[in-house]
Amino acid sequence: MSDAANAANAANAQNPATGQWYPPEWPDRIRALARGELTPVEPRRAATVLLLRPGLDVYMLRRRASMAFAGGAYAYPGGSVDARDERPLPPAAWAGPTLAVWAARLGVATEAEAQAVVCAAVRETFEEAGVLLAGPGPDEVVDDTTGEDWEADRAALVARELSFADFLARRGLVLRSDLLGAWARWITPEFEQRRYDTWFFVAALPEGQRTRNASTEADRTVWARPADACKGYDKGELLMMPPTITMLRDMTSYDTPAAVLAAAPGRDLTPVLAKAEIVGGELVLSWPGHDEFTKRLPS
Numbered sequence: 602m603s604d605a606a607n608a609a610n611a612a613n614a615q616n617p618a619t620g621q622w623y624p625p626e627w628p629d630r631i632r633a634l635a636r637g638e639l640t641p642v643e644p645r646r647a648a649t650v651l652l653l654r655p656g657l658d659v660y661m662l663r664r665r666a667s668m669a670f671a672g673g674a675y676a677y678p679g680g681s682v683d684a685r686d687e688r689p690l691p692p693a694a695w696a697g698p699t700l701a702v703w704a705a706r707l708g709v710a711t712e713a714e715a716q717a718v719v720c721a722a723v724r725e726t727f728e729e730a731g732v733l734l735a736g737p738g739p740d741e742v743v744d745d746t747t748g749e750d751w752e753a754d755r756a757a758l759v760a761r762e763l764s765f766a767d768f769l770a771r772r773g774l775v776l777r778s779d780l781l782g783a784w785a786r787w788i789t790p791e792f793e794q795r796r797y798d799t800w801f802f803v804a805a806l807p808e809g810q811r812t813r814n815a816s817t818e819a820d821r822t823v824w825a826r827p828a829d830a831c832k833g834y835d836k837g838e839l840l841m842m843p844p845t846i847t848m849l850r851d852m853t854s855y856d857t858p859a860a861v862l863a864a865a866p867g868r869d870l871t872p873v874l875a876k877a878e879i880v881g882g883e884l885v886l887s888w889p890g891h892d893e894f895t896k897r898l899p900s
Contacts, residue, residue, distance in 0.1 A: 646681065647679060662823075
């Protein structure tokens, strides 16, 4: 059995038939929340990107087993919004829908928040996969992000020694927000110790660019056909969090990145938040609209 399968089964005693990520401490934390003994932490804003290439293949990375959150699980490039992602960009450094349009689409109160989420999506994709959704002009995108100078800038971004706004200014680049499609929004359950309010985006891999495992949090990266990855999850061979496998199931309906991006504007971005309740002597953990993830435990 593969390491991924072992990790999946170890984490899923409640449902060993699939690779659903299910930390062993969740039942106790759910009960504590139900008793009023647990105060939910405020979720941090985050953004993640499903990179797509003709085929249709999706780029995924496996989080190191040592990671405190979702160790051993497959995910997409992404991470938390940094406070500096809100640093205003010059109008000439932004291409695509206006910040007002993005704020309405993402369901946030201010244009600064919208910029922060979009910047985080683009920045994290560059930091973790070496792919940059930006170009020298509003209709262009860089075709090569390899080389020592690019790596130096990427490392400075990771170390928070360089803001994304300064990175764009230094290289005379325009952030291509039009290359992103907002796909979904999920919020980590209230009983989890680390919580994230995450926007999921889709984007096509720019022509000429190549992905690479640039993340210190991942021990493996793969390009996978959505249907094949879903089969791996269903067999318990690939460990994934509910939103990760949900995105893959969504992708099986499309044949090309262009078709996925064309469908993005019509997607419902109502946040998905797990809930726990006691029903008939059982503690039921569910994700509204996603019955396959329901867990039932003795209350």
